[in-house]
Amino acid sequence: MILSSTSRRCNSLRELRFGASLACFAAVLLTVGSAASAADEAAGPVGEPYVYTHWETFYASEGGLPNDHIFAITADGDRLWVGTEDGLALYENQTWRSWREKDGLPWRVVSAIAVSEKTGDVWVGLFGGGLARFSGGRFDNFNQFNSGLVNDVVYGVAVLDDTVWVATTAGLSALDTVTGEWEIYTEKNAPMEEIWCYNVDAGDGKVYAAVWGGGILEWDVKTRRWNAHRDPDREMEIDLFRDDGLIHIITTAVSYVDRVLWAATYFGLSRYDGRHWRGYMDHDSGLASNFINFTKGRSATSSYNATDRGLAVLSDFSTDTWVSYRRDTEDAATWTAHISVGNEERRAMSTDLSLPNHFVIAVEIQGNDVWIGTGHGLARGVGAGFFEGLSTPHVEVAKEAGQ
Amino acid sequence: MKAMTLLMSVVAVTFPFFATGGDTQDPTPVPGAKKQVYGDTPEELMPYGKFTEPYKRFFLEPNEYRGYGRHIPEPEHVDSVKIGFLGPIEATVSVATGGASHEEQMGRKMLQGARLAIEHANARGGYRGSKTPYELVVRNDNGLWGASGNEIVDLAYKEHVWAILGTIDGANSHIAIRVALKAEVPMMNTGDTDPTFIETAIPWVCRNITDDRQMSYLLADYVFGTLGLTRVAALRANNRYGRMSIDEFRDAATRLGHPFLAELNYQLGDTDFTPQLERIKTLEPEAVITWGDSEESALILAQMRAMGMEQLFIGSDRMVTPEFLEATGDGAFNVVAGYPYDPESGDPKQVAFVEQFTARFGEPPETYAAHAYDGMTQLIEAIERAGLNRALIRDELMAVTSWHGVTGEKVYDAICSNRSPALLAVVEDGAWTFRSLGDR
Numbered sequence: 082m083i084l085s086s087t088s089r090r091c092n093s094l095r096e097l098r099f100g101a102s103l104a105c106f107a108a109v110l111l112t113v114g115s116a117a118s119a120a121d122e123a124a125g126p127v128g129e130p131y132v133y134t135h136w137e138t139f140y141a142s143e144g145g146l147p148n149d150h151i152f153a154i155t156a157d158g159d160r161l162w163v164g165t166e167d168g169l170a171l172y173e174n175q176t177w178r179s180w181r182e183k184d185g186l187p188w189r190v191v192s193a194i195a196v197s198e199k200t201g202d203v204w205v206g207l208f209g210g211g212l213a214r215f216s217g218g219r220f221d222n223f224n225q226f227n228s229g230l231v232n233d234v235v236y237g238v239a240v241l242d243d244t245v246w247v248a249t250t251a252g253l254s255a256l257d258t259v260t261g262e263w264e265i266y267t268e269k270n271a272p273m274e275e276i277w278c279y280n281v282d283a284g285d286g287k288v289y290a291a292v293w294g295g296g297i298l299e300w301d302v303k304t305r306r307w308n309a310h311r312d313p314d315r316e317m318e319i320d321l322f323r324d325d326g327l328i329h330i331i332t333t334a335v336s337y338v339d340r341v342l343w344a345a346t347y348f349g350l351s352r353y354d355g356r357h358w359r360g361y362m363d364h365d366s367g368l369a370s371n372f373i374n375f376t377k378g379r380s381a382t383s384s385y386n387a388t389d390r391g392l393a394v395l396s397d398f399s400t401d402t403w404v405s406y407r408r409d410t411e412d413a414a415t416w417t418a419h420i421s422v423g424n425e426e427r428r429a430m431s432t433d434l435s436l437p438n439h440f441v442i443a444v445e446i447q448g449n450d451v452w453i454g455t456g457h458g459l460a461r462g463v464g465a466g467f468f469e470g471l472s473t474p475h476v477e478v479a480k481e482a483g484q
Numbered sequence: 485m486k487a488m489t490l491l492m493s494v495v496a497v498t499f500p501f502f503a504t505g506g507d508t509q510d511p512t513p514v515p516g517a518k519k520q521v522y523g524d525t526p527e528e529l530m531p532y533g534k535f536t537e538p539y540k541r542f543f544l545e546p547n548e549y550r551g552y553g554r555h556i557p558e559p560e561h562v563d564s565v566k567i568g569f570l571g572p573i574e575a576t577v578s579v580a581t582g583g584a585s586h587e588e589q590m591g592r593k594m595l596q597g598a599r600l601a602i603e604h605a606n607a608r609g610g611y612r613g614s615k616t617p618y619e620l621v622v623r624n625d626n627g628l629w630g631a632s633g634n635e636i637v638d639l640a641y642k643e644h645v646w647a648i649l650g651t652i653d654g655a656n657s658h659i660a661i662r663v664a665l666k667a668e669v670p671m672m673n674t675g676d677t678d679p680t681f682i683e684t685a686i687p688w689v690c691r692n693i694t695d696d697r698q699m700s701y702l703l704a705d706y707v708f709g710t711l712g713l714t715r716v717a718a719l720r721a722n723n724r725y726g727r728m729s730i731d732e733f734r735d736a737a738t739r740l741g742h743p744f745l746a747e748l749n750y751q752l753g754d755t756d757f758t759p760q761l762e763r764i765k766t767l768e769p770e771a772v773i774t775w776g777d778s779e780e781s782a783l784i785l786a787q788m789r790a791m792g793m794e795q796l797f798i799g800s801d802r803m804v805t806p807e808f809l810e811a812t813g814d815g816a817f818n819v820v821a822g823y824p825y826d827p828e829s830g831d832p833k834q835v836a837f838v839e840q841f842t843a844r845f846g847e848p849p850e851t852y853a854a855h856a857y858d859g860m861t862q863l864i865e866a867i868e869r870a871g872l873n874r875a876l877i878r879d880e881l882m883a884v885t886s887w888h889g890v891t892g893e894k895v896y897d898a899i900c901s902n903r904s905p906a907l908l909a910v911v912e913d914g915a916w917t918f919r920s921l922g923d924r
Contacts, residue, residue, distance in 0.1 A: 190637070233637075319532070319542065320538060323540075349540075
């Protein structure tokens with residue numbers, strides 16, 4: 082397939098030097114462009130990434146959300162849990178339900194949510210209120226006075242098998258939901274240069290914690306050993322080399338998918354495939370800003386980044402193709418999607434996303450859709466006809482099918 | 485005293501450091517042609533400066549806040565305009581010591597300074613002259629690591645403060661600003677000199693005290709440049725303050741080709757330092773540097789002198805106290821420290837502040853009180869200009885590039901960190917004297 086071979090060439094070129102991806106993207110367009118007769122409506126010309134052009138918005142004033150300041154979004158099949166500055170919300174079958182303190186929620190600020198695949202329990206991180214288990218319509222509160230939770234200021238929650246991992250401002254706690262036993266990880270028993278845990282993600286036998294001032298910590302469930310990923314230059318004010326490791330030791334979020342690690346910082350984004358690191362910053366990529374509040378890996382080659390200047394999507398790792406959604410001006414009616422290769426913008430597309438502010442705090446993938454939470458409102462990008470990577474020419478698809 | 489006289493008679497050399505050789509390797513391409521310098525770092529002290537240009541330099545542009553907060557309407561009525569205070573004011577158990585906490589003295593002074601600024605603002609008519617008073621909401625951060633996080637959550641969501649002043653301990657400060665970032669509350673720091681505190685890209689934070697980076701550069705210039713010494717050994721506190729704050733001096737020593745002969749540490753609460761000092765003595769250093777609280781620094785110096793070690797003794801600003809001089813007595817010679825401002829400048833604002841503070845509290849102010857007074861005054865001025873909106877208060881705070889207070893002229897860099905030059909504090913005739921860059 083022409084596109085595949087071109088992509089492979091691009092991949093090897095990418096290894097050679099920065100900037101090659103620009104040429105690769107052009108090659109992709111030239112190679113497949115002539116063969117394509119039509120492209121997916123959402124995708125535009127052949128060889129381009131998918132662009133979310135249609136969005137739905139949700140506000141507290143419409144009666145669904147308990148509050149417009151969104152801190153966390155977690156998909157659970159067709160259900161969507163949303164954590165706000167004043168309550169927990171559930172979106173299911175196009176209907177909202179919400180819980181505030183008067184409904185039994187132990188504390189108003191919901192900063193993290195994770196759902197146990199095994200039990201269906203919803204684990205709710207509370208910013209200053211500890212951890213809550215929402216099960217059977219009842220909230221049970223775990224805090225630093227009644228449990229092994231190391232601190233009540235919770236930033237992140239993840240569930241792996243029977244264990245709930247909680248990132249707090251004073252270390253990491255792990256609750257074995259079968260035995261009820263807690264384990265606490267701080268500088269005393271883990272390689273934490275600092276103990277300020279900001280986020281946690283888990284999967285495939287690994288737990289990753291983003292530690293503010295401590296890089297990314299990796300816990301291997303089977304061997305029960307820690308491994309620390311840090312900024313190799315060990316300096317706060319510089320990044321010595323782009324791809325030598327983590328961009329910065331102050332990490333804000335981590336996402337582990339398809340054995341690839343995505344690490345967000347306030348200084349850019351890092352990707353690690355277990356062998357190679359790759360760094361992205363606003364001057365060399367489609368990131369509209371280095372200030373990344375959260376990252377969500379969609380696959381090994383695509384990540385969605387909640388920045389203070391919109392949603393930055395690395396759509397295709399091999400060609401370094403990005404889609405950055407943001408308001409172009411303060412008074413713009415809607416957001417614009419900017420398609421770029423590296424930091425070279427190829428074109429811009431209008432969307433109907435009308436959230437009034439593009440400081441994105443949370444992002445989640447649900448099927449083909451993407452959800453983003455901001456300081457004032459929630460939005461869903463409707464992924465009709467979504468595809469990963471770059472669009473494929475119909476001629477080539479047909480040829481391949483025929484073969 | 486003889487050694488001190490000799491030391492001080494050395495002719496001062498001009499800043500910056502003496503020239504050093506460089507690597508000829510081609511630098512990594514850097515976006516943007518104009519070279520800027522973060523932290524007023526001298527060329528010779530640039531990280532990897534002899535190796536290559538870094539791919540990216542941070543902290544050269546302002547930390548922007550791009551959130552929704554500016555659109556939140558001002559409340560129609562408030563009984564008072566609340567400002568939070570976070571500091572170590574109550575004695576508790578300390579993780580650092582495994583015993584008694586150790587920063588209450590500084591915290592209480594900080595509280596006095598903040599309180600006086602509130603009182604002065606209220607005497608001027610309160611919030612925008614409306615007679616609505618400013619109210620200080622005080623919280624203790626001196627608990628175990630993490631306590632400050634709970635307190636900031638409490639201040640932000642229960643007390644609904646408009647801004648927060650605090651704190652001193654580096655760990656607590658870092659925890660506090662991460663919470664302030666999420667809760668979107670502006671913070672003014674007046675007591676944490678840890679350089680990394682401000683190196684976090686958080687757009688809600690300002691610091692008005694000259695940090696250990698600046699003090700270390702000055703000390704390094706003095707020790708290795710002016711005095712031409714090369715052999716330095718370190719004995720520092722084994723807590724976050726000692727670990728993080730000596731960093732810049734250690735790096736400077738290494739980059740100038742004079743790495744520490746040794747870096748030993750002690751536990752907070754230790755009183756006998758002879759085991760460490762005996763090891764250091766055998767290395768024959770020309771100077772010993774410590775980074776810790778006044779009490780331990782005084783004990784180290786006293787024990788050094790008792791062992792016949794008359795080397796230059798270098799310390800941090802926490803050492804610059806009357807108690808240090810009392811405890812060290814005749815041993816207080818050949819002593820120098822960095823200091824964040826000139827407490828004897830004679831500036832009319834400073835003179836008036838000392839009078840008013842002393843009249844109010846029955847004791848004179850010191851550095852934590854003076855910086856808290858300035859920091860709180862800056863916060864109040866920002867509130868007066870912005871109104872009752874946290875994001876707009878933040879904007880006003882960040883817009884200040886220079887400000888004249890009781891601690892002198894404050895010059896803020898792109899990320900709202902005070903870059904006013906540090907001073908050398910030198911013991912002379914049994915008293916601390918303060919020298920600026922030019923007249924040391």
